[in-house]
């Protein structure tokens with residue numbers, strides 16, 4: 001990847017090495033990793049708990065507090081990357097696809113300056129005119145009308 005940057009692929013490999021060296025593959029099941037991920041989200045939330053709204057960039061926070069935020073964010077990311085790997089999901093690819101779906105769901109012209117859920121934009125349940133369902137349902141062998149591929153028969 002670029003100078004100073006890191007790719008999801010690198011993190012995936014490092015997590016796989018970390019687990020293999022410790023003989024921890026046996027513990028890194030989908031369910032265990034999901035629970036660990038949720039636990040770390042809880043630890044991250046704890047830092048912000050009771051502080052009320054805080055400005056972007058956390059300007060008034062001490063260095064050690066910001067470092068703590070970085071550690072908990074990293075735990076969340078690392079477990080997410082590991083969970084995706086163990087589930088056989090290409091996270092980068094899935095996230096790029098999801099961004100495309102989001103853009104269809106929230107067209108700029110309807111969403112600019114509004115935090116409304118897509119089901120409330122336009123006052124109907126299908127602000128994209130069915131485009132999202134057909135994009136999600138891009139399994140050519142599927143002829144059902146569901147918007148989730150898991151419903152395909």
Ligand SMILES: Nc1ccn([C@H]2C[C@H](O)[C@@H](COP(=O)(O)OP(=O)(O)OP(=O)(O)O)O2)c(=O)n1
Nearest residue numbers: 018019024027040043072074075076078079082
């Ligand atoms: N079975 C495990 C245990 C830990 N880790 C890695 C991934 C996380 O980045 C980090 C989590 O370690 P801890 O469970 O010790 O959690 P914390 O680092 O948050 O420490 P603490 O809970 O003491 O704050 O270590 C892992 O991959 N698999």
